[in-house]
Amino acid sequence: EQSDAATEACLALKDTATVSWINVTGLNDTEAVARIGKGFGIHPLVLEDILHTTQRPKLEDLGDYLFLVVRMLFVEPGAREIHSEQISFILTKHCLITFQERAGDVFDEIRDRLRQSHGRIRKMGPDYLLYALMDAIVDNYFVILEKTGEQIEGIEQALMENPNSLLLNELYAQKRELLYIRKAIWPLREAIGGLERGESNLLSAKISAYLRDLYDHTIQVIDTVETFRDMLSGVQDLYLSSMGHKTNQVMQVLTIIATIFIPLTFVAGIYGMNFEHMPELGWKYSYPVFWVVMVTLSLGMLYGFRRMKWF
Amino acid sequence: EQSDAATEACLALKDTATVSWINVTGLNDTEAVARIGKGFGIHPLVLEDILHTTQRPKLEDLGDYLFLVVRMLFVEPGAREIHSEQISFILTKHCLITFQERAGDVFDEIRDRLRQSHGRIRKMGPDYLLYALMDAIVDNYFVILEKTGEQIEGIEQALMENPNSLLLNELYAQKRELLYIRKAIWPLREAIGGLERGESNLLSAKISAYLRDLYDHTIQVIDTVETFRDMLSGVQDLYLSSMGHKTNQVMQVLTIIATIFIPLTFVAGIYGMNFEHMPELGWKYSYPVFWVVMVTLSLGMLYGFRRMKWF
Amino acid sequence: EQSDAATEACLALKDTATVSWINVTGLNDTEAVARIGKGFGIHPLVLEDILHTTQRPKLEDLGDYLFLVVRMLFVEPGAREIHSEQISFILTKHCLITFQERAGDVFDEIRDRLRQSHGRIRKMGPDYLLYALMDAIVDNYFVILEKTGEQIEGIEQALMENPNSLLLNELYAQKRELLYIRKAIWPLREAIGGLERGESNLLSAKISAYLRDLYDHTIQVIDTVETFRDMLSGVQDLYLSSMGHKTNQVMQVLTIIATIFIPLTFVAGIYGMNFEHMPELGWKYSYPVFWVVMVTLSLGMLYGFRRMKWF
Amino acid sequence: EQSDAATEACLALKDTATVSWINVTGLNDTEAVARIGKGFGIHPLVLEDILHTTQRPKLEDLGDYLFLVVRMLFVEPGAREIHSEQISFILTKHCLITFQERAGDVFDEIRDRLRQSHGRIRKMGPDYLLYALMDAIVDNYFVILEKTGEQIEGIEQALMENPNSLLLNELYAQKRELLYIRKAIWPLREAIGGLERGESNLLSAKISAYLRDLYDHTIQVIDTVETFRDMLSGVQDLYLSSMGHKTNQVMQVLTIIATIFIPLTFVAGIYGMNFEHMPELGWKYSYPVFWVVMVTLSLGMLYGFRRMKWF
């Protein structure tokens, strides 16, 4: 745990027998990264990948060291937006170097445990530390997914009560978010699967059970993401169907009103004509008969609509 | 079959040659679980998985024992909701330990058979007991699916008669339920497939045919779930199409009525005008001619609609 | 070919060198089935599968005998409904036992050939008989699919001429039927593939070419089912699009009529007002001018609609 | 290259060292086919497949000869319909026999080259001839797809300008055609892949590069078919969206007109009433005030629609 200024100090740690965690924060200082890279004998292509922060999560076994790129997602306390950051790991025999884009991550608990000098982390090698950090990252996916799950259920609830177009945008936002998580977690599964199967002698035998556990967690994240995607598309179908249903209802109201009153208005219009020779105008009971006919017609039409199950 | 209080008694059973089934109900007492775990030499990660009741079904062969996590779905008699619970199995040489979240499960029949001291269960090893319990769980999936199947057919029937929006919500509920079952059964298939293929010496040769049978059952559950999903999406398409058809019909009624009467009303409106110089108003046969024209126009339009196959 | 009463007689045939076909019809007499099972040394789980008639098609090689479950679909002459039935085959060295749910099947032609003592069936072993029966079952899938194909084309034709909602229900019925056939044929392919690849010594070398042919047929059934599914979903899309198009046309008619006459009616309404001071009412050419304005307005709007390509 | 009458002559060619191409046209004469089959020692199931012209494309290695079934698609000059025909190939050591349903195929160019005794075809074995014929068939798929591609672009263009329902039927026809091509090409890929990988000693080493080329072509056909399918479904989505958009526009015109004039007509209707006591009727400026109010109301509503972005 060092600031990235003290690069030289880092390099001094290289061959020490004790386990070290070098945490490089901020990749703007490419000079420092290059110096660390040189000190630890890291391939230039790997360094390029570290600095290029739009990598796809992946694992590479380069003999002397393992190179692992992961995407860390987290929501800063109080914020709403998901913050995404690339974390690169270099695991050598005695050392774990992590590169992160900027301060702020999900490792605080592990740092605490390290500082308080207890827990398995201190006792075991850098491979266990790698596991612990990865586990913290994957666990945080669950935190994010839990929130997503709640929001989907909220949208669903709101939709059942009153479908409106604000929900639509929210639904779409959730969809994009899942797309994003999905893009990060699928290759992560591959990478962790590679770690677990991998015969790298940088990983001790004891670590294997932990890696298997980690792998199971990524599978669970994927399962949840896929289920949420299915749920969202279900919610969207529900929205469209509800919308169609609502349009249908509106149409029916319009049609019932229009179909009843347009003919009646026509009849009223007829007797509003100014022809000189309209015998009905002079009859005594024309007006009451007019009303009787109107009411009968209306009721007849209402009965017809009822039979067509329009209301 | 013991209450979870008698943990010590359980441990005493550990090395007995007779087959034992230790059924731990309720995972709140993490202390007791930990003690059992320690007594049987179970890996801490496994214990964590047992206590963390949102595991994905899986099988792990840890040499001395097999660890199997399964999701049990059942509907309590009288209830409508599906109850879901995680069941963990630990299979050692002489012992089967099951952990369930709370009382109430699908094992009652097996308990009865055990108590009455007959059936194959008593005679065979703990691996057969594992099979019997798993079989009870998988069989119960069929019970649930049968109910689901009936509900889907009910929705379908109701939809053919009168599409309305209540059906929509029911349909959506079924969809979610299937999503849920699916999430539980797919990894279960993997786990059971692993058991069947597995070369663990904890499983006797005789058990293999039973496991193959169990595996076939899970495949059948998956087949049924997928068929139901296809059917549900068919029903939904039907709903949408019916809805579209209904809207269309409503529109046609409105259009027929409006198209016939709006022009007629306009004509009536003309002769309701108060211009001083309107020759038609004074003519003797204006009114009968007006009626003839109106009726002719209406019939012409009706004929036109008929030709356009609007009714 | 025996009635299921003569179970004992069947068992006597067991070790005869001549090839026998024991055809058990009706599974209600579970006793008889059990006795046959015992006589031929069949595993209890297999017997259970035979009696439980909702099995998924599958093949099991149990060393001494092969167990094959298949779903036979056929339309009884004159009927419309597809009848589905489970057929179980037990192939031993000298014997083929078939279990079917009730009388009535697709094997009549084979029975005829056997009775007339000609054809390859008599000369070759029970494995060839198995092939012949399976072939009869798979060939009948084609018969059913041909009918389905004709119905789909009928729906399509009818739809092009006049889309209505009856077609919708027919389309949905076809979809369900295909779902059903599909559920039966996919695992059948697996089972036959297993037979063909299988190294069971119950199958003679000569039979292999026949099994390959049978396998090709199942693939062809699957291909056809998938193509029909694609076609049906195409037809459904066509229905929806046609429906949308029709709604659109209806809307356009309504809008054209309403947009032309509603303003005209308003103008007529104005000159129907009874204000004492309306100078136009007294003018000499008001009425002809009114008509000129009305006609001009209508033509203008018609021209506008034409330009918007509404008709 | 012989007429199918001269079957005996064909058989005479069987063991000649020179390469022969026997092209059997018309499968009605099953006798002749049977005689050729017998002469060349062809398995009865193969002969059945040749005569049954709804085979799925496939390759079978029967030791002494290769059997290949292919679907040839071609458009006869001047015709619009795609003509589909089954071509069966039997490749023996010295001979290539082709069976086609009727005269008319895509091999004319190859026949020309053979007659003119130049080109590689004469010099190389029957396996090269097989390649050349297959290549002619696959190349013709491209010809058909090119035409399809042009038609899709035509539909697309027409749709952008004016969506109407004729396009819908054309689109659907293209979809079916692609379904058809797809059903023919996917198994063809498998068969050619089998040829290429196959270790049959009927295929010389030199032919392998040609087969690889042929295989690449089938992959390219598949790629194109899939892309066209994607494009068609994109065009269909576009159609639906355009249609929805058009309906929307029609609705807006109707609503704007109706919403403005219906209230105005109501007001005009009020002053058309014949109540004896309506003070406004006698006022001097009622009529001009009426007009001012009408115009103000209309403009207000237009402004409102504008703000709602309805036009």
Add this chain to the structure above:
Amino acid sequence: EQSDAATEACLALKDTATVSWINVTGLNDTEAVARIGKGFGIHPLVLEDILHTTQRPKLEDLGDYLFLVVRMLFVEPGAREIHSEQISFILTKHCLITFQERAGDVFDEIRDRLRQSHGRIRKMGPDYLLYALMDAIVDNYFVILEKTGEQIEGIEQALMENPNSLLLNELYAQKRELLYIRKAIWPLREAIGGLERGESNLLSAKISAYLRDLYDHTIQVIDTVETFRDMLSGVQDLYLSSMGHKTNQVMQVLTIIATIFIPLTFVAGIYGMNFEHMPELGWKYSYPVFWVVMVTLSLGMLYGFRRMKWF
């Protein structure tokens, strides 16, 4: 780096020990290509593939040389259209020959580096040059995708504000473009994967890390394309839903106005009738009562619509 006129000069370079890059621009001069082909001993089918510029990207190992076909996509500065071109590579022991359809490519930077005689390119073999050129091509995919991504976000933004039909066509254009890129990149991935795994002795051991990097980049391109496709289909769903919502709103406005005023107009029409015997016409308070009834009715209906959540 030579003009394609100097073909002979090229051939002279063939067996030189120094690394050469022969860049053939313009494939119209098939003579020149044929001569180069002959000089380097290239298989006629390969030459055909080079000249036929609609190849699917692929890799072929022909022993003495590797043949690689790639699709280069680039946007010429200032242009909007994506320009697509086939690039063929022939990699021999000492030489890299590239064939491109016409001048203008993405290799300018590499040419600069070569001319300035620095960078790794000069020092390493033709395999590194191949990598560098491929890398330039793949990197340019990212440039194009970045632009596409921005356009999708632009469409999305515009859609949220005001859905209209121009966006629809833009959306469709993006969809086609992605289809196009996808068709180019999927087989490229295969080809590069083949290069990386390939045991060709034309590729030095050192190059392997670079090829792995290149492979990762193609995977990333594919990932991005798939994500964009998902996003576009999400945007399209959003469009359809927004459209449906808008139609719904329009319908509601129409229905509210029509439902309120049509009955009122009918009532006004009644009192505009000219019957001689209509008692209400003579009553003193008819007119104010008429207004009270009208206003009450309207408010009642508005209240009803409010309760139905129509506005």
